[in-house]
Amino acid sequence: MVRTVIDLNADLGEGFGRWTLTDDAAMLSLVTSANVACGFHAGDPSTLRRICETAVDRGVRIGAHVSYRDLAGFGRRAMEVPGDELADEISYQIGALQVFARAAGSTVAYVKPHGALYNRVVCDEAQAFAVAAGIRLAHRELPVLGLPGSALHTAARRAGLPVVNEAFVDRAYTAAGTLVPRGDPGAVVTDAERIARTAVSLARDGRTTALDGTPVRVRARSLCLHGDTPGAVELAGRVRRALEVAEVTVEAFV
Template sequence: MAVLDLNADLGESFGQWVLGDDEAMLGLVTSANVACGFHAGDPSTLRWATAHAARGGVAVGAQVSYPDLRGFGRRFVDVEPSALTDDVLYQLGALEAMCRVAGTRVRYVKPHGALYNATRTHTGQARAVVEAVRSYDPSLPVLGLPGSELLRAAESAGLRAVPEFFVDRGYTPEGALVPRREPGALLDDAAEATERLVRMVTDGVVRAVDGTDVAVRAESACVHGDSPGAVAMATAVRDGLARAGVELAAFTT
């Protein structure tokens, strides 16, 4: 039986601004990419998210970002590698504190937004993120796009590199994510997204925006928790995977 992790970006509310339905999503996913305060999430939100994840047996990952609250971490920052390493370490420590009091721990690391996209090709920033993880806890897996500089750097550093698939994002013929401002970037049809995910799991390919098939293998699939209809999308995906005989389980131990 095929096994797949289902993850979502959570803990992104800030003060009175509520983003997504974290409680519902935590009942559907096996891993939670929890914001660390740099792109979203305030201390109370992070504590709530880690506590509820621990209670539900959901693995907690640190979703690290550029310090960009105004831009939700979706703007590239040309930060020098040593400073980026320090930023990632700072975020890991903040989320680990919330995990500790909740009776759990940070189990993996995933960059967010522009940092995630940058580390696909930006060698310096990819290595900076990996250096932070290696220095903090070399047993932590790193979640990233297949074929990215991030996963190559993680493997070179002796870390576990976990390839990820995006349920609700379009792919380019090169296997990258279609930029959010371009046509085909976002998928909102739950049935179509589920069919595409099952095909990735069973056949190892995904249909790109130009109609060609791109080879993709992944251990984890992401449903964005802040997208409209995220709960319905995650529910449809879970049901579709079950029908296809795919078991859902966190990729961490």
């Protein structure tokens, strides 16, 4: 019997100063990979340090969650950034996180764009190649976590970077296999039972259902649960238990 293995990742470290978004420590007891905000959409040096230390203590892989420079908009506003500048900003964010990862006894294991940048590089080849160039400048072999079939994964492969497909358990899909824009009704899923079912279906069968009811195939090695989804810790616990009951091994991809 072939063993089914899936990674469970979450966006963490998204507080700033006195402001906190979710219970990062609790989430780090449930996920296997942490997408850590690097200071451009959220996060500050002390938060980065704490997340890295806790991740190492829990055996969780550390990933750089890179973004447009947009603290006020939480990295979810569309921005126009020249390619060379964007590449430098990607490298800068990875480097900042790497300092704290190494101090904690680990290293940055992968990179994933956040928010508006993530959505932009699904189709925008120029921005995708800038992101890939920035990652390669920081580290020539860092895996790139992203949407299957995206321009980012094409750019990463051309840059000689490994790619890892991910799927989302708390976001609605279009019939084309892309994410429904956050501003649209039904884009964010909060029903725990539905999220758990989706996680098992994606992990075991590579399938989900689009918002309009169309079956969608999504072959992924990692499942994402957003840290800012209401009740994220409870949802992560439900997903983890559902996967284990379905005899899916939850294990980091790197």
